[in-house]
Amino acid sequence: MLPSAARPSLNKKMLRRVSQLRSFARYSWERIHVHREEKGRLPRLTELPLLARKAFRSWRAVYLRARPVLPARFESASLTFQIPDPIDPHHAWLEVNQPNARREQARREASSGQSPRPIRTLMCAFNLNRDGAPYSQYELTIGLKERGIIDPIVYSPTDGPLRKAYERQGISVRTFKHPLTGISRSADYDQRIRDFAWRVQDWNVELVYGNTLQTFYAIEAAHQLDLPSVWNPRESEPWQTYFDFLPTEIARRALECFSYPYRIVFVSSASLDVWRPLNSRHNYMIIHNGLNRERFETALRRWPRDRARKRLGIAPEQVMVLLPGTICERKGQLDLIEAVGLLSEDNASQITCLIAGRRAPDHVEQLRKAYRALPSHRRSRIKITGETSDPARYYAAADIFVCCSRIESFPRVILEALAARLPIITTPVFGIAEQVQENVSALFYRPGDAGALAAAITRLLDDMTLRQSLAANTAPALDALIDFDSMVDRYAEVFREAWLSGGTRARAAEVSRTSPQAERTIA
Known part of the structure; x- marks a missing residue:
């Protein structure tokens, strides 16, 4: 029998193990939920061992990272994150509609x-690549x-x-x-x-x-300076796990930033729904992305079809299948x-398939492995090229557009494919639908x-009428969406x-965050 002095230590260790098991179980369930969102089904029995190993590796990283910060809890930030109960909508309105010097200035000007003078605005970018989100910010x-x-003044960490x-365009950029x-x-x-x-x-x-959500630090800085902010998330990953790449304390602070902006502007209803639980200040709204059709169509006119295909090495009799976008797992x-x-x-x-986009280093080897696994005569049907400053050339040469995304919000490439009048094959994830x-x-x-x-590609290859019908319906589909000027x-x-x-907003956020009466746990 153990000495009585050892029992508290043993009890403490048992409670610690139980806490670890509980947090791992919750973390695993989150991963299963993510799998269901991505695949449209629950994992098969044969997939569970691999899924469990991935969940364990991710959980262990979070657990070890959290240990010096939360020695008694050992849980991911999302599992212990405390958010205020939603405030009254009228109070949310009053929070940003009080008399102030700026309103007085606007009255005097009117x-x-x-005319109101331009607002000195920091436009904080995730990066300066020609990907969808950075380019959408550029056009905006x-x-x-x-x-x-x-x-505007633009900041980017890269x-x-x-x-x-x-x-x-005469805009200062700081990197x-x-x-x-x-x-x-x-x-x-x-x-x-x-x-x-x-x-x-x-x-100034x-x-x-x-x-994007990656710029949460800019929203936090604005809050500390008591400056108004506008946040533009373009991601649709689950809020419970999105910030798990950060240390636990920092992930929690990132989630708290949802209380600060004047508006959080989502680009699709589906993306807003994913992050809806954090809308405690009633500051969410939706503005769909709009394509500058005049600029895009001007770019297309610079590339007659025959010239574009010759430049890309596409034979006249070949059906070109275009898949643009950053080459990554998502x-x-x-x-x-x-x-x-x-x-x-x-x-x-x-067919000739052209995969065009900037390559994410952590995914390139997996892509190469799948490519090398094909017979040589099938590999010759696929071309993989890098990022381009002139995507119109690829759309002008294409016959079929493909989007294989697992997670999207309201992708620019779909709008471009509609403007190029291409028949589209796509996954119906989030805002694409x-x-x-x-x-x-x-x-x-x-x-x-x-x-x-493969079956969808076969349908379009075998049925020219279907291809023409889908292409004819692209113009009405694009007309039904918001245009660039309205956006x-x-x-x-x-x-x-x-x-x-x-x-x-949330000038008293520190008080509400620490008040037990105003907190609840999202698990």
Whole structure:
């Protein structure tokens, strides 16, 4: 029998093990939920061992990372995150509609007939690549500047080709190391945010815009400076696990940022639904992405079909299948490579598949492995190329457009495919189902089902009438969506309202966050 002095230690160890098991069980269930969202079904029995190993590796990383911070809990931030109960909608309105100096200035300008001066705005970017989200921010920034709404300054933690595009428009771009590089503790986070906030103050910024969830630190800095902010998430991953790449304390602080912006603008209803549990301040709204059709069609006219295909090395008799976008696991390019291997010899000989986009280093080897597994005569049907500054050339040369994404919000490439009048095969994930209709303007297939993708390609190869019908329906489908000018006008209204609000939301967030009466646990 154990000495009585040892029993408390043993009991403490048992409770610790139980806590670990409970947190792992919850974490595993989250991973199963994510699998169901991505695949459209629960995992098969044969998939469970692999899924469990992946869940354990992820959980262990979170557990070890959290141990020095939360020694008694050992749980992912999302499992212990405390958020205030939703405040009364009227109080949420009052929070950003109090009299202030900016409203007085606006009244004076209106009474004297003056046009409002542009708002000095920090446009915080995730990167400066020509990917969907950064390029959408670029177009939005130009549109707001041309309307006289903002006087922008752009910050990005990494440089890229869009820097020169901004500078050609007379917009200052600042690039320096990510403010949160290498941090692991909340105290370090606070200091880095203060450092970034000092820079923002030196730039004489009056309003902060954050593009994608990755820019949460800019929203936090705006909150500390009592500046209004607008946050533009373009992700649809589950909120419970999205920030798990961060240390637990920092992930919790990132989730708290949802209380601060004047508006959090989602680009699709499906994405908003994923993050709806964090809408405690009633500050969510939706503005769908709009394509600058005039600019895109001008770019298309520079590339007659024959010239574009000759430049890309596509034979006149070949059917070109285009799959653009960053080459990464989320975009699902593996589906198309596997589908090529499943086509009949006759159909495979008819096509050339072009996969175009910037390559994520952690996914390239997996893509190469699948490519090398194909017979040589099937590999010759696939071309993989890098990022391009002129995507119109690829759309002008294409016959069929494919999107294999597992997770999306309201992808720009679908809008471009509609504008290029291409028959579309796509996964119907999240906001894509808000852009196109099955068997009307697109064919749908389930993410990861390469056999279904091969069958859809076969249908379009064998049925020219279907291809022509889908292509003919692209123009009405695009007309039914928001146009670019209307999108910019809606953002202009949000930016102006945010500036007039005079400051951040949740000025008493520290009080509400620590008040037991105002907290609840989301698990």
